[in-house]
Amino acid sequence: MRTLRLDLAERSYPIHIGSGLLDDGALYRPYIRGRRVVVVSDSQVAGLYGARVCAALADYRPLLLQFPPGEGSKTLETYATLADGLIEGRFDRRVALVALGGGVVGDMTGFLAATYQRGVDFIQIPTTLLAQVDSSVGGKTGVNRPGGKNMLGAFHQPRCVLADTGTLSSLPRRELAAGLAEVIKYGLIADAGFLAWIERELGALFEGDEVALQHAVYRSCEIKAAIVAADERESGQRALLNLGHTFGHAVEAATGYGAWLHGEAVGLGMLMASDLSHRLGRLPGEAVARIAALLERAELPTRLPADIPTDTLLGYMAGDKKVLDGQLRLVALDGIGQGVIVSGVEAEVLAAVIDAARAPMAA
Amino acid sequence: MRTLRLDLAERSYPIHIGSGLLDDGALYRPYIRGRRVVVVSDSQVAGLYGARVCAALADYRPLLLQFPPGEGSKTLETYATLADGLIEGRFDRRVALVALGGGVVGDMTGFLAATYQRGVDFIQIPTTLLAQVDSSVGGKTGVNRPGGKNMLGAFHQPRCVLADTGTLSSLPRRELAAGLAEVIKYGLIADAGFLAWIERELGALFEGDEVALQHAVYRSCEIKAAIVAADERESGQRALLNLGHTFGHAVEAATGYGAWLHGEAVGLGMLMASDLSHRLGRLPGEAVARIAALLERAELPTRLPADIPTDTLLGYMAGDKKVLDGQLRLVALDGIGQGVIVSGVEAEVLAAVIDAARAPMAA
Numbered sequence: 262m263r264t265l266r267l268d269l270a271e272r273s274y275p276i277h278i279g280s281g282l283l284d285d286g287a288l289y290r291p292y293i294r295g296r297r298v299v300v301v302s303d304s305q306v307a308g309l310y311g312a313r314v315c316a317a318l319a320d321y322r323p324l325l326l327q328f329p330p331g332e333g334s335k336t337l338e339t340y341a342t343l344a345d346g347l348i349e350g351r352f353d354r355r356v357a358l359v360a361l362g363g364g365v366v367g368d369m370t371g372f373l374a375a376t377y378q379r380g381v382d383f384i385q386i387p388t389t390l391l392a393q394v395d396s397s398v399g400g401k402t403g404v405n406r407p408g409g410k411n412m413l414g415a416f417h418q419p420r421c422v423l424a425d426t427g428t429l430s431s432l433p434r435r436e437l438a439a440g441l442a443e444v445i446k447y448g449l450i451a452d453a454g455f456l457a458w459i460e461r462e463l464g465a466l467f468e469g470d471e472v473a474l475q476h477a478v479y480r481s482c483e484i485k486a487a488i489v490a491a492d493e494r495e496s497g498q499r500a501l502l503n504l505g506h507t508f509g510h511a512v513e514a515a516t517g518y519g520a521w522l523h524g525e526a527v528g529l530g531m532l533m534a535s536d537l538s539h540r541l542g543r544l545p546g547e548a549v550a551r552i553a554a555l556l557e558r559a560e561l562p563t564r565l566p567a568d569i570p571t572d573t574l575l576g577y578m579a580g581d582k583k584v585l586d587g588q589l590r591l592v593a594l595d596g597i598g599q600g601v602i603v604s605g606v607e608a609e610v611l612a613a614v615i616d617a618a619r620a621p622m623a624a
Numbered sequence: 625m626r627t628l629r630l631d632l633a634e635r636s637y638p639i640h641i642g643s644g645l646l647d648d649g650a651l652y653r654p655y656i657r658g659r660r661v662v663v664v665s666d667s668q669v670a671g672l673y674g675a676r677v678c679a680a681l682a683d684y685r686p687l688l689l690q691f692p693p694g695e696g697s698k699t700l701e702t703y704a705t706l707a708d709g710l711i712e713g714r715f716d717r718r719v720a721l722v723a724l725g726g727g728v729v730g731d732m733t734g735f736l737a738a739t740y741q742r743g744v745d746f747i748q749i750p751t752t753l754l755a756q757v758d759s760s761v762g763g764k765t766g767v768n769r770p771g772g773k774n775m776l777g778a779f780h781q782p783r784c785v786l787a788d789t790g791t792l793s794s795l796p797r798r799e800l801a802a803g804l805a806e807v808i809k810y811g812l813i814a815d816a817g818f819l820a821w822i823e824r825e826l827g828a829l830f831e832g833d834e835v836a837l838q839h840a841v842y843r844s845c846e847i848k849a850a851i852v853a854a855d856e857r858e859s860g861q862r863a864l865l866n867l868g869h870t871f872g873h874a875v876e877a878a879t880g881y882g883a884w885l886h887g888e889a890v891g892l893g894m895l896m897a898s899d900l901s902h903r904l905g906r907l908p909g910e911a912v913a914r915i916a917a918l919l920e921r922a923e924l925p926t927r928l929p930a931d932i933p934t935d936t937l938l939g940y941m942a943g944d945k946k947v948l949d950g951q952l953r954l955v956a957l958d959g960i961g962q963g964v965i966v967s968g969v970e971a972e973v974l975a976a977v978i979d980a981a982r983a984p985m986a987a
């Protein structure tokens with residue numbers, strides 16, 4: 262087991278990375294203040310790991326609450342149902358919630374923890390690669406509304422993250438690929454050497470090699486933790502973590518939430534951001550081609566569906582949270598490993614990027 | 625105009641108290657970071673003051689969102705509708721929300737501000753005495769669930785509070801009385817001299833005397849601000865502000881939310897807490913009689929309805945947020961002006977307090 266620390270003064274917390282962690286009651290214990298815990302999961306993950314987590318937490322008489330898997334559950338309705346479960350069980354402010362699952366479970370449980378009785382503790386057990394490298398670290402929580410993703414939420418840091426790489430063995434290949442999109446992102450925005458390592462180890466990662474997976478998770482979390490520690494509330498540099506996300510969120514919205522996995526949309530979004538960077542004179546064409554090649558090897562989609570009109574996508578981008586006073590901010594690249602925030606990009610340039618994304622990209 | 629400051633490091637904010645403040649655009653301007661503001665109100669208060677506030681904020685092209693008045697609107701459904709109004713209007717993270725109304729509007733708008741796109745600024749314009757002396761100060765926000773009041777919420781401080789005592793002239797006498805319950809509370813927990821002042825000036829307060837009202841609001845906010853500054857998250861002394869609230873919330877729940885005004889329930893709750901203090905040997909019987917007499921002069925109910933069974937009320941009290949790990953914490957009095965937190969009160973004593981509250985209280 263390796264342990265990272267996210268440094269946020271009195272809200273600092275450890276991120277443990279290793280295999281079989283979810284069975285180890287001693288890892289949870291320091292972060293539970295009351296007598297009871299509630300494990301929140303989706304029915305799929307609960308079926309795989311719910312009993313093991315509840316066994317590790319037996320001293321705390323865990324209640325297991327679950328909801329149907331998928332982005333479609335990330336709603337205020339699910340949130341209300343879970344909250345009512347806590348109220349009916351008479352859980353007080355000292356309850357600790359344990360989020361067992363992927364990004365949807367983590368975001369939902371985190372928002373519930375942020376707001377139940379105005380805030381209770383929670384522990385993250387991310388069970389997808391995407392959640393291990395991204396959503397479980399940094400304290401962003403939230404739910405979707407019909408008008409946009411994550412429109413309602415809070416910043417609420419977990420007390421501890423248990424990234425059990427053993428859970429990745431049950432992950433469908435498509436979900437592993439979606440997680441790799443975010444791993445690639447860290448290389449692109451912050452570490453060219455890590456990107457080269459991903460290019461070399463991609464086969465091992467897909468084969469579920471534990472050593473490779475633990476390194477990928479560790480280095481990804483390390484980069485994210487450093488950025489979040491410097492800018493918890495995303496007033497500046499934290500926005501770099503959104504590489505590909507403004508395009509990606511628009512793709513998710515335009516295709517209907519759930520059709521594309523978040524990581525898949527971010528993968529295409531990163532390629533579009535790379536193309537944008539090239540059009541802005543920031544990134545050589547060979548780098549765009551290299552990124553496209555890696556995304557294809559990582560089995561991620563690199564083309565926009567032909568039936569999504571440019572204006573539709575632009576409309577969704579303008580509604581994105583990263584818009585500030587009508588000014589769209591985007592993350593671009595000044596080279597591999599060098600993310601940069603740009604604003605004032607003209608709509609025609611964005612339209613050209615979108616149009617180009619429908620055609621076969623360079624590879 | 626007099627100004628208090630709630631001291632919470634980088635989240636410190638001013639509380640302006642005076643007549644006609646809501647027309648003064650200069651008071652809002654320092655606290656608006658973006659180009660747009662959204663005024664949230666209920667339809668009753670919007671009809672009285674919405675146009676004036678929007679006129680003062682004309683530079684920011686205000687959008688006015690409103691919902692039906694009353695505690696019954698303090699739901700996740702109203703919250704979702706308001707959030708969708710912000711999403712449809714494409715308001716970004718720089719929007720400032722202005723809460724124009726009583727406690728329901730403030731709690732709802734505050735929760736929306738705490739969670740819209742993970743947190744935006746808000747300004748409080750409390751228009752009831754209760755909101756001016758209590759809910760607009762301290763950053764508690766939230767909505768109710770069928771199983772309990774304020775079960776979902778957040779701590780989110782406003783950027784500024786404008787307590788315009790001119791708005792109190794439109795307040796029904798019953799609501800003024802409900803607000804006086806909280807004013808009396810500050811005297812009881814922290815300042816015997818203030819309690820004596822209230823006893824003397826009660827007539828002037830009911831007549832809407834501006835000088836008396838401004839002093840009542842100022843001293844109440846001053847006491848609350850000092851307590852909140854010392855304990856923002858209610859880990860200790862802030863709980864003193866809950867004098868009468870555990871009993872009161874149970875009364876509100878047992879009578880069906882909305883039948884009693886919050887301040888009315890708190891008034892009876894304070895009398896019950898006083899009686900409890902007496903039974904615990906902490907408060908002389910004459911003090912209980914003095915409190916009962918003041919509450920009656922303040923036109924507040926001092927008896928529990930005969931049709932509420934003791935067990936029902938005890939059940940609601942056990943579900944209160946102030947329960948910690950099954951241990952009920954209550955606020956009692958060690959004398960007028962001397963609140964104290966007690967725990968481990970036996971159920972039989974609570975039952976005796978409840979039974980006694982059905983009979984005519986000493987006066």
